Amino acid sequence: MKEDSINTPIQKIVVxxxxxxxxxxxxxxxxxxxxxxxxRK
Structure with a gap:
């Protein structure tokens, strides 16, 4: 379960x-x- 310890948030790439x-x-x-x-009003 090494993936849980990293816990990197998914970054949205802004183009x-x-x-x-x-x-x-x-x-x-x-x-x-x-x-x-x-x-004008």
Whole structure:
């Protein structure tokens, strides 16, 4: 039962999106749209 004594948690590998800059740009545009919407009211 050596496996129990090690007790290593399974780590989830986080894979970054293939186009991080494009992804960030879309999020930034969403945030800017929300800001503009609040000013228009």
């Amino acid at each position: 970054p999106p293939p186009f991080p800059s494009r992804f960030a740009r879309a999020k930034k545009e969403e945030a800017e749209q929300e800001i503009l919407e609040t000013f």
